[in-house]
Amino acid sequence: MVANKLLTLAFVKTPTNILLGYKKRGFGMGRWNGFGGKVEVGETIDGAAKRELMEESGLVANTLHKIGILMFEFVGDPQLMEVHVFTTNEWKGTITESDEMRPEWFPIESIPYKKMWTDDQFWFPYMLNARPFYGYFTFEGMHKIVYHRLDSVNDLGLVEIPQQPRQPVI
Numbered sequence: 001m002v003a004n005k006l007l008t009l010a011f012v013k014t015p016t017n018i019l020l021g022y023k024k025r026g027f028g029m030g031r032w033n034g035f036g037g038k039v040e041v042g043e044t045i046d047g048a049a050k051r052e053l054m055e056e057s058g059l060v061a062n063t064l065h066k067i068g069i070l071m072f073e074f075v076g077d078p079q080l081m082e083v084h085v086f087t088t089n090e091w092k093g094t095i096t097e098s099d100e101m102r103p104e105w106f107p108i109e110s111i112p113y114k115k116m117w118t119d120d121q122f123w124f125p126y127m128l129n130a131r132p133f134y135g136y137f138t139f140e141g142m143h144k145i146v147y148h149r150l151d152s153v154n155d156l157g158l159v160e161i162p163q164q165p166r167q168p169v170i
């Protein structure tokens, strides 16, 4: 068994707009997304989420609200990705492009789902409506979802986080 890869994903939003970043390199390159990355050794998940938000967007959030947990399985890979999703509506600083991300505001009614990870259209409505959620997606390659479940949850602290893929890895 391999430990899950722990990641963060933070969204800055107003009632009408959301800030997304165009990923210029690495995993998810060419797609619009929230701001986030790997939790480093010695960091809390919340601390990592704030650091990644700052590094990738230039913004400082005093408070991030945890709104979801997403699990990603890639067929053939024994390691699950465990992504902790946050939102904030209060921030400081100036939006700044980084080597990794080009931030841009989008009206909520024109989120560019076709240029985002395919799973996002499933769980964004929960995130946008501040409804806590838990999702599990199995990908074959980088685009095709071969299994998914998505649940509304009352208490994210009570979600039982899987530690191995649903599919046996051969």
Ligand SMILES: Nc1nc2c([nH]c(=O)n2[C@H]2C[C@H](O)[C@@H](COP(=O)(O)OP(=O)(O)OP(=O)(O)O)O2)c(=O)[nH]1
Pocket (backbone or CB within 6 Å): 007, 008, 009, 010, 026, 027, 028, 033, 034, 035, 036, 037, 038, 072, 081, 083, 117, 118, 119, 120
């Ligand atoms: N919206 C969305 N985000 C995803 C999906 N899968 C996935 O890993 N992410 C997020 C989680 C992380 O925020 C980000 C991947 O992190 P990363 O590899 O860029 O991490 P990092 O910044 O630490 O990487 P690096 O500096 O070492 O290149 O993508 C997905 O299906 N949808």
